[in-house]
Amino acid sequence: MEPVHIIGAGISGLGAAHFLSQRGIPSIIHEVGDYVGGRAACIRQGAHAFEIGGKNFSSAWPRFNALLDEFGITEFEDQHPGFHIVLNDKLVALEKSxxxxxxxxxxxxxxxxxxxxxxxxxxxxxxxxxxxxxxxxxxxxxxxxxxxxxxxxxxxxxxxxxxxxxxxxxxxxxxxxxxxxxxxxxxxxxFGKGSHHAVAGGIGQFHDKLAKGKTIRFGSRVRRIQTSGGHVSGLVVEDQKGTEMIPTDRVISAVPAHILRQLVDLPAYGRVAFDQLRYFPLAMINVVYDAPVFRDGVHSIMFEPDAPLGHCSANRLHSPHHVRYTLSGKKARDILDAPDEELVGIAEQTFSKRLPINAKRLEVHIARHTGGICGYAPHFTAVKRDMLRAVDTIQGLEIAGDYLEGHTMEGCLTSADLAVARLMDSARAKAVAA
Ligand SMILES: Cc1cc2nc3c(=O)[nH]c(=O)nc-3n(C[C@H](O)[C@H](O)[C@H](O)COP(=O)(O)OP(=O)(O)OC[C@H]3O[C@@H](n4cnc5c(N)ncnc54)[C@H](O)[C@@H]3O)c2cc1C
Known part of the structure; x- marks a missing residue:
């Protein structure tokens, strides 16, 4: 059987490959980077595994939890029971319960x-x-x-x-x-559904299990989805060896909407719909210190609007010496392109105003999510209908990603499952018509 080609080895692309393999259908994933997980990747650096984006999940998420079961991942750590918000220049507790x-x-x-x-x-x-x-x-x-x-x-x-x-x-x-x-x-x-946890040892385990047995071509950038007569006809892929055209009639895009928009020609209403989705850039800085930085019952802080730091938290409740600084929001955008050292300095300075840091840095990892995180669009359901209708004009093309069913790992898996189901339905319809 000819493989389905998937663009992107984030959780949406890995999920699509998994749901295809459950149906006995092979796939090839093209991934421009050299690791799996995309914006939820877990990057090894020294003795640490840094989670650079998505990591927390809810016990109420059906697909994510079914996969944890299937993979035998059973060790979890509780997420923070609440936040502290800087309000009126003071830290105010917001307990979820x-x-x-x-x-x-x-x-x-x-x-x-x-x-x-x-x-x-x-x-x-x-x-x-x-x-x-x-x-x-x-x-x-x-x-x-x-x-x-x-x-x-x-x-x-x-x-x-x-x-x-x-x-x-x-x-x-x-x-x-x-x-x-x-x-x-x-x-x-x-927010209030289920309890929230992270995988002990890092989300990387989840990705590794999802990726196991799948064909992934790293360093492989898809430049174009070729179409002919309203049907997918191939992928233009660039890697170290050069550019090649891979003939295929089935593709699942699992890249963010703004990337897909550049890869394929869509009808005008579809282009308008895709362009309504907004993405906001941010940087995630993981810093491990030689002593606890969070204390006094504070493990997660939401900063004030004119601070360059959006939010930050202890990596786990039991690791107050490992801080995840998120530079996000309007003010952060002024400094997101600053050199690494400057970025870390700004994060620490902002944090210290609320909790002075009396510790030395041991390890730093900076992930710049320049493409950003999806902020959806007003009247999204109509936008989504137009996006799906536009993609539907190209037979053999399906879309998955965190701009469709929620920008969480569960949302990504749901979108991947639905993309695979639509691909199967259209193949069945084609077979019946023939
Ligand atoms: C800071 C942060 C914190 C978050 N926290 C949480 C959380 O706690 N819980 C949660 O559930 N979610 C969280 N999220 C959201 C979650 O991480 C994302 O929704 C999810 O990772 C998106 O996955 P994706 O596969 O759709 O896209 P991506 O992860 O972006 O994957 C797309 C992949 O495609 C590759 N690619 C791009 N262009 C091409 C091309 N032309 N050719 C080939 N490959 C290409 C990219 O390299 C990437 O690997 C967080 C996100 C961020 C940024």
Whole structure:
């Protein structure tokens, strides 16, 4: 059987290869880099395995947890039970378990209107969690009601600068003034579902199991998806040896939307839809120190809007000497291109204003996610319909990625599973027609 060609060995591409192999279909993954995992990769450096992006998962995610079971990965570590937010120049605790029952300190910091708005928003998201998705139904009502304006236009300034900015920075590397409420509603609906953990020893184990037995061509950059008569006809691939045209009639794109947009010609409405998705760049700095840096019950901090640091946390609850600094949000973008040493210095300086660092650096790893993290689009369900309709005009092409079913590892796996199912359906339809 001819293999399906997959572009990208991030979790979406690896997931697509896995769901294909479950159906007995071989695949070849083309990966421009020299490692798997993409924006959720786990990079070995010295004695450490640095997670450069996605790592936390929820016990409520069906596909991710089914794969953990299948791979026999059973050792997990709990995620932080809450955050500290810099509000009114002070660190205010936001405990996940108390956001609905009402945390007095948080309510005081937000003021009565802000506290009520926050509570109402979260209550709606949680009550309707099972009815909210990235495709249709209740989410369209949410879009109609809220998406005429960005998040900041709907809530009090303190609520925006505090808890809502926590959501917007974590879910999109962006400000409340840059994202839309429907995305926040989807994100918040998942916030309270299940318990949150990380794989002991790093997410790399998960990727390695997913990648096992798959054919992956590293250092292989797809330049073009060739089409002929409305059908995929091949891939133009560049590697160390040069450029070659690989004939194929089945391709799954598992690269971010802005990359796919450059690889293939889509109808005008599709180009417009793809261009509506916004990506926000960020840098993830892992630093291991020789002594604990987090202390006094603080293990995760969300910084104020004019700080270059968006958020940072201890790598694990039990490793307060290993800090993950995320330089994200509007202010961070001014300095994201600074040299490595300067970037680390800025991160440490900002952090020290809240918790002085009395430790020496042992190891540093910097990952610049220049392509960014997907901040979706207002009225996303209509945008998504147009993206899928446009891709559907090219037979043999399917798309997976974190811009379709949520930008989490579960969202990536869901999009990969659906892409494989659509590919199979169209093959069946073609066979029936013949
Ligand atoms: C800082 C950060 C923290 C996050 N935290 C979490 C978290 O805790 N939990 C969670 O679930 N999610 C989290 N996420 C989100 C999660 O990491 C992403 O949604 C996910 O990794 C995206 O995977 P993907 O396969 O769709 O895309 P990518 O990981 O971007 O994979 C695409 C792959 O395609 C390759 N590629 C690109 N262009 C080409 C080309 N032309 N030819 C060949 N190959 C190409 C790239 O090198 C890459 O390997 C986080 C993301 C970031 C950035």
């Amino acid at each position: 108390k956001t609905l029952t009402g945390d007095l300190r948080l309510a005081t910091a937000l003021g009565p209107v802000g506290a009520l708005q926050f509570r109402n928003f979260l209550t709606y998201a949680r009550k309707n969690a099972d009815r909210l998705n990235y495709s249709s139904g209740l989410i369209e009502e949410v879009e109609r009601r809220w998406d005429h304006a960005t998040i900041d236009k709907h809530f009090t300034p303190k609520l925006n600068d505090g808890p809502l900015r926590l959501f917007s920075i974590i879910m999109g590397g962006a400000e409340p003034s840059e994202l839309y409420p429907s995305l926040m509603m989807l994100f918040a609906s998942g």
